[in-house]
Amino acid sequence: MPGYSRSMLDAAEDNEDIEMEEMTVFTADEEKVNLLLQEGTVTKRTDSEGDVAEDSDNSTAVSHRRRKTKRQTWKNVFVIGFAFMISFSAYGGLQALQSSINCNEGLGFASLITVYMSLILSGLFLPNAVIRLLGVKWTIVCCTACYIVYPLANFRPSWYTMIPASVVVGLAASPLWTSEGIYVSASAYILTDVSDKENAGAMLGRVFGFTGFLFNLHGIFGNFISATVYRELLTPEERHHEEPGVVYTCGASNCRDTNGNSTSYCYPPPLSATAVVLVIFISLYFVAILMLLFFLDKLPEDKEQRIKDTPLLASTVQTMILWKDYRLWMLVPIMMSDGLRVGVLNGDFSESYVSCGIGVEYVGYVVLCSFIMQALASYPSGLLTKYIGRLPQLAFGVALDCVLIIVMLLWDPDDRVELYFLIAAGWGVTHALIIVQLKSFLGLFYPDKPSAAFANFHLWGAVGSCVSFAMSLMFCVSTKLYILFCFQLIALALYAVVECIFKKREKGKPGSL
CATH class of the missing domain: 1.20.1250.20 (MFS general substrate transporter like domains)
Structure with missing residues (x-):
């Protein structure tokens, strides 16, 4: 789709000035004009022929352009909010399952630790560098695509698949969220420019509130999908399995290891059921990526250039x-x-x-x-x-x-x-x-x-x-x-x-x- 830019507004205002300059304005002494009208020497021009009509046409054109920019910008806000809701429905649902489906040797916990450790390092050093290299839109698209490796690794969960996948997700997380914040903020300022009723502060709150509402739905949809699939596909024995002669401890007494014998309950659901969940989650990622690719416009050039002019380690300095x-x-x-x-x-x-x-x-x-x-x-x-x-x-x-x-x-x-x-x-x-x-x-x-x-x-x-x-x-x-x-x-x-x-x-x- 063609991208919108802030230059649209500038162009609209420039066109308006040019049209006004080209208009022929006739001025006369008020008494002479009235006299000529009374004598019938001249007649008033109709609205369709006069300056009033031209002013009205120009105002209508500018108003139309502003409405178009407003619709296009709100479309982008909806796309990015909805895409994040879809993609994090997949990630959030899978994260909640890690300690259960990858409980052997604490692999699920280890993968989550790796995600957050990588995210910490990413937040300190990567966001500005990645955004300067790819631009805001392509940072969002590419970092969202990086998340796909996590459900793919869960098809064959091991230390050699889960840990590298977790590193990739953690490193992609911070540039993803930073670019999302930049895009939503820029959209709010564009909407402020075409709005006569709201200031920047009010519009920022409104736009971030809308995208935040969409994002928070991910916890509902992602967990509902996983719970429903397991409930439909697992037999009663598979839902809560107990090995004969093995004593498991639940609750606060659950320990990873006691005198060399694990007391932690660990019985992952069959891979056939988990595979259905993973396929659905991967499908959600692809839907989100396609939405971002074809329906999310690039930021205006002046916004992109401002990011490129930001010092490379600005995020590190800001944090510290x-x-x-x-x-x-x-x-x-x-x-x-x-x-x-x-x-x-x-x-x-x-x-x-x-x-x-x-x-x-x-x-x-x-x-x-x-x-x-x-x-x-x-x-x-x-x-x-x-x-x-x-x-x-x-x-x-x-x-x-x-x-x-x-x-x-x-x-x-x-x-x-x-x-x-x-x-x-x-x-x-x-x-x-x-x-x-x-x-x-x-x-x-x-x-x-x-x-x-x-x-x-x-x-x-x-x-x-x-x-x-x-x-x-x-x-x-x-x-x-x-x-x-x-x-x-x-x-x-x-x-x-x-x-x-x-x-x-x-x-x-x-x-x-």
């Missing part, structure tokens, strides 16, 4: 520029807690509770429940900030986290399906409260360095996930839960201190910076 601020280090624990929570839900809870207790076919449904509650809790959390502030909501989120951890420590998983969904729903609410409030606080606390603040947010979240998956290979589930319990309380206490510093700064007290 805040490391000299001691207050950021006080926020690192609560930023890491998000990644730790993701590791518990997608790793320990999926394997040691859901798969072990009621079967792998329920993993997708349970994780889906968590995403639904996260979506439902996010918007009310933002509204409540005006009335009760951030700290009470964060305190409630951490308290709920601690309650869930205590339940998981004391509960021996059984066949009461509703309990698994309740715990997952609780994790979803906690995740929404902490993410919404922490992001809003970072934007307020670092108003002049928002890029650096959010770069650190994603970096330390990835570190948290990496640590969480690594602990799953080294410790029993109970040990990890105790560590998470204490870490959450420390993180909340440190955040409360920084919140107090922020309030003092807002009141203008000296020495608070």
Whole structure:
């Protein structure tokens, strides 16, 4: 498809000026004109022949061009949002299954650790270099295509297939998300130029809100697909298999190794069923790539050139520029807690509770429940900030986290399906409260360095996930839960201190910076 560009707007305005200059404007003394009209010597020109008609035609043409640009830009916003929703439905659904379908020797956990370690390195060094080389659109297309290697590796899961595939995914992740943010931001500014009603800030919020809504649907669709396929294809024996004479431990007592004997429940579903899931996920990737190839227009040349003029290691500098601020280090624990929570839900809870207790076919449904509650809790959390502030909501989120951890420590998983969904729903609410409030606080606390603040947010979240998956290979589930319990309380206490510093700064007290 032909690409749109910001030059369309400039051309429209230039054409308008040229047409106005070429118009012949006749001026006369007002009394003479009236006299001639009264005598009938001259007559008024009709609208179709006069300047008023020409002005109307020009205004209509400009308005038409603006509407066309607006439609084309919103089309691009929808394409990129929908394509990301499709592709991450595949990746998110497969990530939630790793600890269950690749549980032998901890391969699933190891692959997730590798993804996040590669993502950390990628975020520091690769985004600007890749985008300068390929451009924004082709970075999105090529990095999305890189994700296909992950489901392909799962057809023959081994250390020689999964680890290299995980490296590729991790390295592609950061350029992908950086280019997506650049594209959506540029689209918002183009829409601002053709809109007379909204400023840039309002339009940015509107566009990012729309793409964010589409993206968050991935957790629902991806997990629903995997859960439905396994439920339809697996026999009752395959859903929850127990080897004769082998004692498995579920829940908090699940350990990787005890005196040389693994007590971890590990019975992957048949490859025939998993292959169906993988084929569907690969198909989703191809649909997303084709959408991006044929329906996503390239960014305007001036936007692309601005990126090429950005220093090569700008993303690295932006991330590290805040490391000299001691207050950021006080926020690192609560930023890491998000990644730790993701590791518990997608790793320990999926394997040691859901798969072990009621079967792998329920993993997708349970994780889906968590995403639904996260979506439902996010918007009310933002509204409540005006009335009760951030700290009470964060305190409630951490308290709920601690309650869930205590339940998981004391509960021996059984066949009461509703309990698994309740715990997952609780994790979803906690995740929404902490993410919404922490992001809003970072934007307020670092108003002049928002890029650096959010770069650190994603970096330390990835570190948290990496640590969480690594602990799953080294410790029993109970040990990890105790560590998470204490870490959450420390993180909340440190955040409360920084919140107090922020309030003092807002009141203008000296020495608070």
